[in-house]
Amino acid sequence: MELLWLGIKEKELKELDTNTIGTERAAAKEVKMIEEIGITSVDNIITWTLIKSPMKAALVYKYFRGMQLAIKEMYRVVKDGSYVRHYLKI
Secondary structure, rough: HHHHHHHOOHHHHHHHOOOOOOOOOOOHHHHOOOOOOOOOOHHHHHHHHHHHHHHHHHHHHHHHHHHHHHHHHHHHOOOOOOOOOOOOOO
């Protein structure tokens, strides 16, 4: 809602939400894009979820893939000897 007040259009807001880590939005085509993350425990969760609900599996995959990419980028840009604080609200 606050972003709408700042002048961001509803279409842009929807696209932003779709690309946010932890979003509750996934397109049916994203189920076909699921692949292994490379972490056995995470891949097992995705596989199990895929059996139960392909759409939920797409959300789980998007979350872990997004986090994987975010952490890789943090590693890339943080200088040696520096620290990164990551706040996770549960």
